[in-house]
Amino acid sequence: MLELRNISKQLGEFSLHAINLQIKEGEYFVVLGMSGAGKSVLLEMIAGLVHPTSGQVFINGRDITNDKIQDREVGIVFQDFAVFPHMNVLQNIAYPLINIGYSTSEAHLLAKGYAENMSIGHLLQRKTTTLSGGELQRVALARTLALKPRFLLLDEPLASIDLQLKDELRGLLRKINRSGITIVHVTHDYEEAISLATRIAVVHSGKVVQVGSAEDVFNAPKSQFIAHFTGVKNFYKATFVEENSSLAEGKVVIKHYTSVQEKEGYLMLRSEDVIVSSSHNPSSALNNFEGELLDFFPCIQGIELMIDVGIKIRAHITHASVKSLDLKVGKKVWVSFKASAVKYVPHS
Amino acid sequence: MTKLQPLHLVFIFLGGLLLLVIVAPLASMVLATSPTSLLNTAQNKAVTDSIILTILTSFGGTLFFSFMAIPLAYIMARKQFIGKRLISGIIDLPIVIPHTAAGIAVLGFISRDSFLGKAADSVGLNLVGHPIGIAAAMAFVSIPFLFNAARDGFEAVPVRLEKAALNLKASPLKVFFTISLPLASRSIISGFIMMFARGMSEFGSVVIVAYHPMTTPVLIFEWFNSYGLNYARPIAVVFILICLLFFISLRLITKEKKRV
Incomplete structure (x- = not known):
């Protein structure tokens, strides 16, 4: 040692x-x-x-x-x-x-x-x-x-x-x-x-x-x-499932792009890249999950939300959005983010 | 190609004048000397003896003092300590001292009354008028050339390389001889040749320490004094050609390949 x-x-x-x-x-x-x-x-x-x-x-x-x-x-x-x-x-x-x-x-x-x-x-x-x-x-x-x-x-x-x-x-x-x-x-x-x-x-x-x-x-x-x-608030252990998808924390399949084909790694997602809405809106984002709002706490420029979609996802939104979406702890919300916003780092 | 400004033309004209001041006397001297007289001079025993003496004493002095100058240059390049600037000043002192005064100083140091003179005397050696005395006088005035070049050379060697060598289990002595010295070698060799060439051309201090045996600069002075300009000219040309030979080889050596 x-x-x-x-x-x-x-x-x-x-x-x-x-x-x-x-x-x-x-x-x-x-x-x-x-x-x-x-x-x-x-x-x-x-x-x-x-x-x-x-x-x-x-x-x-x-x-x-x-x-x-x-x-x-x-x-x-x-x-x-x-x-x-x-x-x-x-x-x-x-x-x-x-x-x-x-x-x-x-x-x-x-x-x-x-x-x-x-x-x-x-x-x-x-x-x-x-x-x-x-x-x-x-x-x-x-x-x-x-x-x-x-x-x-x-x-x-x-x-x-x-x-x-x-x-x-x-x-x-x-x-x-x-x-x-x-x-x-x-x-x-x-x-x-x-x-x-x-x-x-x-x-x-x-x-x-x-x-x-x-x-x-x-x-x-x-x-x-x-x-x-x-700058990364969302960080998950990941197992490779098939091309461009990994299982985060053994619970949720997340789509991402990667050139590396390794079995084990980590997924990273910035909280600013997560979009929160009150209902499912079809969009170009490949990752869409329904979840429960667990908590929200103020941060320097707005509010940070903690949403449980099977894994915990942190999202960063403005005060105005909190009001317009009428967000409360326990409310069901939709979370979406693009596959290109997810970073995969292999770790064997 | 950028257009030349009038200012640049003035600068070029002034620069040309300066080059002329250096080249014109040398060229006129060479042109005024006939090949026959050059050949005769080159075959004169007094001349060849003096040239051999000049080369050997200057080379010997440079070699001997490099064993002290190079280690000191390394310490000065690598260590920070109180009195470092003082040491730098002392080394550069010979540059500003009139060379005849330097000769007086060296003479006092090696004369029979001095400690060094007495010690040499006890083994039957009189340093005054001896090639060793001449070498000491030459080295006294030319040592800054070698020292400063060596120090600059060592400073240019990245400390990282020495650290890496230590980590690769080299002793500090081995690091010096396998890393620092080879990497500073171009600079050191160029300083060595500068010191050697400067020593060869030294007159002021040498003439005081030893009028005899005569080094070539002293011989030129002697012939000029006794026989006049025309007689002294061919030997001056021969000696200049020899100095040029060393000077050009120095330029070739220091024309360094770019190293990453």
């Missing part, structure tokens, strides 16, 4: 306060927060590249706060990959192996194997300055994994990757995690967190505001920040 106890760090304008985290062996742990929240520094402190102002880092109960960088079983991949520009792909991957005592020829032989695992076996002799973001990412991963770290720290690993390559890399990261390496991944992208995480820690204003599964964090956000951060 990797444990951070009361880690604090003063960093010029902002700071991290008393960070406590426990990351279990084999977990895919995502630290989610806005850019500039100090997430990268958190990783650098685990790797020993930055020293905390106070607090300790433990690996399996052993205090490693003052251990040398080289003695930790922690590998880090930076956001800009930090691939050495004066070495080719093979030399980059062989570099750590030579550092731990392999001869150059042994290191090159092993490095070829790691490159094959990362599907970059054909790039071995290429200069790294000619590689794409995705290729550089794989070089950096192969190089770090060559040391067989127990913990792999990833700083915004998908931030500089082309959209079409992101799915592929997510798959690769899951594969690495399944091979037994614990991953700590920091990101500002909540979809990335939902898609990959076993557990998520949300960092805001230098503090950990919530730790839990994707459902915990998005269904029951403990702070206004998380709700605002994603």
Whole structure:
């Protein structure tokens, strides 16, 4: 287990306060927060590249706060990959192996194997300055994994990757995690967190505001920040039923568009995209449900409704609409939303 | 193509004048020298001896002091500490000191009465008038070229790469030799050649530390003083050609390929 106890760090304008985290062996742990929240520094402190102002880092109960960088079983991949520009792909991957005592020829032989695992076996002799973001990412991963770290720290690993390559890399990261390496991944992208995480820690204003599964964090956000951060009020565990439909929370079939064919995932819907009416009006929206109004509460710009249609759906409407529809708790209403308003994030 | 403004034409004219100031004296000197006299000069033993001495002392001094300048440049590029600006100022000091004054300073430091002079004397070495003394005088005035280039070179190496190397189990020494130094090498080599070339052309401090054996700049001065302009000209041309050779090679090396 990797444990951070009361880690604090003063960093010029902002700071991290008393960070406590426990990351279990084999977990895919995502630290989610806005850019500039100090997430990268958190990783650098685990790797020993930055020293905390106070607090300790433990690996399996052993205090490693003052251990040398080289003695930790922690590998880090930076956001800009930090691939050495004066070495080719093979030399980059062989570099750590030579550092731990392999001869150059042994290191090159092993490095070829790691490159094959990362599907970059054909790039071995290429200069790294000619590689794409995705290729550089794989070089950096192969190089770090060559040391067989127990913990792999990833700083915004998908931030500089082309959209079409992101799915592929997510798959690769899951594969690495399944091979037994614990991953700590920091990101500002909540979809990335939902898609990959076993557990998520949300960092805001230098503090950990919530730790839990994707459902915990998005269904029951403990702070206004998380709700605002994603803008998503409706969040459901989903199972793939057939093309373009999934079963939300095992109860209601929701229509959506997706290019991904994975069995498990999450559905997300903004409360602003939900239309509420007192009777069923035929429209182009594919999702139409009758439900009971459970509750309504004021929010910044209007009223938020909680409607039970088998699953609980939050809808955001104006004060005027509440009056014109004569809404009361217990009243039957119709809820509709377009399939294109629903976002599906696969999670296997 | 944008149209040239009258202002630009004035600027181009002024720039042309400046180039003329540099090129005209050199060209007239070369044109006034016959190939025969150049050949004769190049075969004169006093000239070849002085050129060899100049190259060796400058190269030796540059090499010796680079072992101190490069590590210090690295520290200055990477660390923040009290007195950093003072150290930068000290390194740049030789640029503003008159070189004859620098010669006096170096002479006082290596003369037989000084600690260093006494130490050298005890092993039978008189630094004054010795190539080591000449190398010290050359290095004293030219060290800022190497130091500043090396510091700029190290500053341009992303700290991230060094951190990544540390995380990949390289020792700090290994990080320096496998990451920082190779990535700063173009800058360091260009600084090395600048320091070497500047050392070769040094006259003021060298003439005070050692009139004999004669480096080429001192020999040019000696021949000019004793025999006049026409006699001194061919050796000046030969020496300029040699300096040009190093200068051009420097330009070729520093014509850096863009790195990502």
